Amino acid sequence: MKSGISFSLVLLLSQVVVGDEADRIARLEKIADHALEQPTLNTSPLPDYDYDKLDYGMTIGIDRTPGGRLWACWVAGGDSPKAFFVLATSDDNGENWSKPRLVIDTHSPDLPMDRSTLVGNLWTDPLGRLWLFFDQSMQMFDGRGGVWATVCANPDADAPEWSKPTRIWHGVTLNKPTVLSNGEWMLPISLDERGGLHEFKGCFRDLDPLRGANVFVSKDQGTTWTRRGMANFPNPDWHEHMIVERQDGTLWMLARTRKGIMESTSTDVGVTWSQPTLSQIKHPVARFHIRRLASGRLLLIKHGDQIGTHTGREQLSAWLSEDDGKTWKGGLVLDERKGISYPDGFQAPDGTLFISYDRNRAKDGEILLARFTEEDVLAKKLVSKSSRLKILISKPLAKRDLKEKTK
Numbered sequence: 001m002k003s004g005i006s007f008s009l010v011l012l013l014s015q016v017v018v019g020d021e022a023d024r025i026a027r028l029e030k031i032a033d034h035a036l037e038q039p040t041l042n043t044s045p046l047p048d049y050d051y052d053k054l055d056y057g058m059t060i061g062i063d064r065t066p067g068g069r070l071w072a073c074w075v076a077g078g079d080s081p082k083a084f085f086v087l088a089t090s091d092d093n094g095e096n097w098s099k100p101r102l103v104i105d106t107h108s109p110d111l112p113m114d115r116s117t118l119v120g121n122l123w124t125d126p127l128g129r130l131w132l133f134f135d136q137s138m139q140m141f142d143g144r145g146g147v148w149a150t151v152c153a154n155p156d157a158d159a160p161e162w163s164k165p166t167r168i169w170h171g172v173t174l175n176k177p178t179v180l181s182n183g184e185w186m187l188p189i190s191l192d193e194r195g196g197l198h199e200f201k202g203c204f205r206d207l208d209p210l211r212g213a214n215v216f217v218s219k220d221q222g223t224t225w226t227r228r229g230m231a232n233f234p235n236p237d238w239h240e241h242m243i244v245e246r247q248d249g250t251l252w253m254l255a256r257t258r259k260g261i262m263e264s265t266s267t268d269v270g271v272t273w274s275q276p277t278l279s280q281i282k283h284p285v286a287r288f289h290i291r292r293l294a295s296g297r298l299l300l301i302k303h304g305d306q307i308g309t310h311t312g313r314e315q316l317s318a319w320l321s322e323d324d325g326k327t328w329k330g331g332l333v334l335d336e337r338k339g340i341s342y343p344d345g346f347q348a349p350d351g352t353l354f355i356s357y358d359r360n361r362a363k364d365g366e367i368l369l370a371r372f373t374e375e376d377v378l379a380k381k382l383v384s385k386s387s388r389l390k391i392l393i394s395k396p397l398a399k400r401d402l403k404e405k406t407k
Contacts, residue, residue, distance in 0.1 A: 021202070025202055025203055028142070028196075028199065028200055028203050029143075029203050029204065031112050031113065031138055031142075032137075032138050032142040032143065032144055032200070032203065032204075034111055034112075034115055034138060035115060035136045035137050035138050035142060035144070035145065035146055036146065036167070038164065038165055038167075039104055039106050039117070039134075039136055039148060039165050040106070041102060041103075041104060041150060041162050041165070042102065042103040042104070042105065043101070043102055043159075043160075043162065045086075045100045045101070045102065045103035046099055046100065049076075049086060049100045049103045049105075050099055050100065051099065051100075051394065051395065051396060051397045051398075052397045052398060053398055054076045054086065054365070054394075054396035054397065054398055055076075055365065055396045055398035056075070056076050056077055056078050056079075056361060056362055056365050056396060057074050057075070057076065057358055057361055057364075057365030057366060057367050057394060057395070057396055058074060058075040058079055058342060058358050058361045059072075059073075059074050059075075059342045059343075059344065059356050059357055059358040059367050060073040060074055060075060060085065060119065060120055060121060060122070060174075060342075060344070061073050061120065061121035061122040061123070061176070061344040061356070062122060062344055062345060062346065062354060062355075062356040062369070062393075063122040063123055063124045063130065063176075063346050064124060064346055064348055064354070065124060065128070065130055065155040065156050066124070066128040066156065067155075067156030068091070068093075068156075069089055069090070069091055069155060069156050070089060070090040070091075070093070070094055070354070071087060071088075071089050071122050071130060071155065072087065072088055072089075072090070072097070072122075072356055072367060072369075072393050072394070073085055073086070073087045073120065073121070073122050073132065074086055074358065074367045074393075074394060075117075075118060075119075076396065077105075077116075078362070079118070079361065080116070080140065081113070081114035081115075081116045081138075081139045081140055082107070082114060082116070083116040083117055083118040084103065084104060084105035084106070084107065084116070084117050085102075085103065085104040085105070085117050085120065085132075085134055086100045086102075086103055086394075087100065087101055087102040087103070087122075087132070088100055088101055088393065088394060089101055090393075093352075093371065093386075094354065094369045094371055094391050094393070095391065097392075097393050097394060101160075102132075102160075102162070104117050104132075104134055105117070106136060111138075113138055113139060114138070114139055115136065115137070115138055116136075116137055116138075116139065116140065117134050117135060117136055118135055118137070118140065118172070119134070119135050119172045119173070119174045119238075120132065120133040120134035120135060120172075120173060120174065121133050121173065121174060121175055121176050121344065122176075123176040123177055124155075124346075125177075125185070125221070125222060126179060126221075127221060129151050129152065129153050129155075129222075130151070130152040130155035130160075131149055131150075131151050131152075131222070132149065132150050132151075132152070132162070133147060133148070133149050133173045133187075134147075134148050134149075134150075134165075135147055135148070135171075135172040135173065136148055137172075138200070139197070139198060139199070139200065140197050140198065141172075141192055141196060141197045141200065142196055142200045142203060142204075143195050143196025143197075143200045143201075143202075143203035143204040143207070144170050144171075144196075144203070144204045144207060145170055145171050145172055145191075145192075146167050146168075146169070146170055146171070147167070147168045147169055147170070147171060147172060147173045147189055148165045148166065148167050148168065149165065149166055149168055149222075150162045150163050150164070150165045150166075151163045151222070168187070168189070168216065168225050169189055169214075169216065169225070169227065170189075170191050170207060170210070171189045171190050171191035171192070171214065172189070172190050172192075172238075173187060173188060173189050173190070174188075174190070174238070174240045174287065175188050175240065175241070175242045175289075175344070176291075176344075177218075178242075178243045178244065178245060180245050180269070181245060181249070182269070183219075184217050184218065184219055184269075185217065185218040185221070185222060186215055186216070186217050186228075186243055186251075186270060187215070187216045187217070187218070187225060188213065188214070188215060188216075188239075188241045188242065188243055188253075189214045189215070189216055189227075190212075190213055190214065190238060190239035190240065190241065191207060191210055191211045191212065191214060192211065192236070192238070192239075193211045193212055193232065193233075193236040194236065195208070195211070210227075210230070211232075212230040212231060212232040212233070212236075212239075213230060213231045213232070213233060213239045213241040213253065213255050213264075214227060214229070214230045215227075215228050215229055215230070215243065215253075215270045216228065217270065228269070228270045228271055229266065229270045229271045229272055229273060230273070231253055231255070231264040231266075231273035231276060232276070233255050233257050233262050233264075233276045234257065234259070234262075234276065235257045235258040235259050236255075236257055236258070237256045237257050237258050237285055238256055239255050239256060240255065240256040240287050240288075241253050241254065241255035241256070242254050242255075242288075242289070242290050242291075243270075244290055244291070244292060244298060244324075244325070245292070246324045246325075247296075247324055248324075249267075250265050250266065250267050251265065251266040251269065251270055252265055252324070252325065253265070253266070253273065254279060254281070254288070254290060255276070256285065256286070256287065256288070257285075258285055259278065260278065260279070260282060260283055260284070260285070261278075261279040261281050261282075261283045261288065262276040262277065262278055262279060263276065263277060263278075263279045264276045264277075280307060280308060281300065281302060281307055281308075282304065282306075282307070282308050282309055282310050283302050283303055283304070283310055284303055284310055284312050284313055286303065286313055286341050286342070287341065287342045287343065287344075288300070288301060288302050288303075288343065289301040289343040289344055289345060289355065290325075291345070291346075291347070293320075293347055293351075293353075293374065294347060294351065295351075295374060296322070297320045297321060297322055297374065298320065298321040298324065298325055299318065299319070299320060299347075299353065299374075299377075300318070300319040300320075300321065300325075300328065301316065301317070301318055301319075301334070301343040301345070301355055302316075302317060302319065303315055303316060303317070303341075304317060305317055305331050305333055306331070307319065307328045312338070313338065313339060313340060313341045314336065314337060314338040314339070314340060315333055315335075315336050316333070316334045316335045316340050316341075316343060316357060316370075317331050317332060317333050317334060318330060318331075318332045318334055318353070318355070318370075318372065318376075318377045319331060319377065320374060320377050320378065329377075329378055330377035330378050330380060331377075331380050332372060332376050332377045332379075332380050332381065332382075333380075334355060334357075334370040334372070334389055335357070335359070335368065335370070335389065335390060337359065339359055339360040339361075339363075339364075340357055340358065340359045340368075341357060341358060341361075342357055342358055343355050343356070343357045344356055344357075351373060351374065352371060352372070352373060352386065352387075353370075353371070353372050353373060353374070353377075354369060354370070354371055355369070355370045355372075356368065356369050356370075356393060357370070364395065365395060365396040366392060366393075366394070366395050367392075367393040367394045367395075368390055368391060368392060368393060369391040369392075369393050370388075370389050370390070370391070371386065371387055371388050371389075371391065372384065372387040372388075372389070373386075373387060
C-alpha cells in the first residue's frame with residue numbers, strides 16, 4: 001500500500017510539473033507574439049540617438065548605393081536584449097560620416113520584457129534599391145524571432161524614404177543575399193538549432209524540424225521569399241552562414257559553429273546540402289565574410305595572418321582565391337589589434353573593396369572601415385593610392401562623457 005501511495009504521489013507531482021511547464025511555455029509564447037508586431041522606423045532620430053547618447057557599437061553591415069553613398073549599420077544598446085539599430089551615411093567614400101539618420105528601436109515601457117533588434121545587414125539589390133534586413137525578438141532570442149526587411153528606393157536622396165517593414169520568416173539573418181546565375185536571390189536565414197534562450201528555453205518546439213541554416217529564394221526581385229532547404233551543423237552557434245555559387249554551379253555554404261567554420265555543398269540549387277565538414281579556414285567562433293568579386297576571385301575576410309591559424313578576435317585579414325576556395329593568396333592585415341570582429345562589406349564599381357568591422361564593442365564601441373584593392377591583398381600591403389585602413393565610421397560618446405563628468 002505504501003509503495004502504491006508513493007507511486008500515486010509521484011505521478012501527481014509529475015503531472016503538476018508538466019502542467020506548470022506547459023503553462024510557462026504558453027505564457028512565454030504569448031509574450032513572444034509581441035515580436036510579430038510591425039516595427040516603426042525612426043527617420044528623425046536626433047537628438048535622442050546622437051553619439052553622446054550611445055555607449056556601445058557592434059557592426060552589422062555596410063553597402064553602397066548607385067549614386068555612391070555609403071550606408072553603415074551597427075547595433076547600439078549592447079549585445080543583449082537592449083539592442084537596437086543605428087544607420088549613418090558617407091558621401092565621400094567613407095572619409096566622413098553623418099550623424100545617425102535612421103534608428104530601429106522597438107523597446108517600449110508597455111511591453112512585459114525587452115524586444116530587441118540584434119542582427120541584420122544592408123544590401124543594394126541589382127535594381128539599385130537598398131535593403132535593410134533586421135531581426136525582431138523578445139529578449140535575445142525567444143525561440144522563433146523573425147527576419148524583417150525594409151527597402152529604400154531612393155537611398156541617395158536628401159530625405160530617403162523607407163518602405164513599411166515586412167516579416168519574411170522566423171529566425172535571424174546576418175549576411176547579404178547572393179544573386180545566383182539563374183537570376184534568383186538567395187537569402188541565408190538562421191533558425192537557431194538550440195531553440196529559445198534563457199527563459200524562452202523550450203518554446204516553439206513545433207519549429208524544431210525547421211531549425212538550421214536555412215536558405216530562402218526570391219524569383220520576383222524580393223516581392224516574395226520561399227524556403228528552399230536547410231543545412232544542419234553539429235555544435236551549432238549562430239550559423240551566420242554565407243553562400244557562394246561556385247563556377248561549376250554548386251553552392252558552397254560556410255557557417256559559424258562552436259568548433260569553428262564548417263562547410264556544406266548543394267548540387268541542387270539549395271534544396272539539399274551535404275554532410276558538413278570542418279573547413280581548412282581556421283577561425284574563432286566569430287563572424288567572417290566571403291563574397292564573389294567582379295574579377296571572378298573570391299574575397300575572404302578572417303582572423304589570423306594564415307589561412308590555417310588564428311589567435312582569436314584579432315588580426316583581421318583579407319585573402320583572395322582564384323580556384324573557388326581551394327587555395328588562398330594574399331593575407332593583407334586590415335587591423336592587427338585585439339577586440340576586432342564582425343566584418344562585412346562590398347565591392348564598388350571601380351573595384352575598390354570596403355570592409356566594416358567593430359573594435360572593443362562595450363569599451364570603445366568603434367565601427368571602423370578598411371578601403372583597399374585586390375592588388376593590396378596580393379601585395380600584403382597598401383599599394384593603391386586611394387586605399388586606407390582604420391577609418392572611423394562611428395564611436396559612442398556616452399560612456400566617455402560620463403567618465404569625464406565624474407573625474
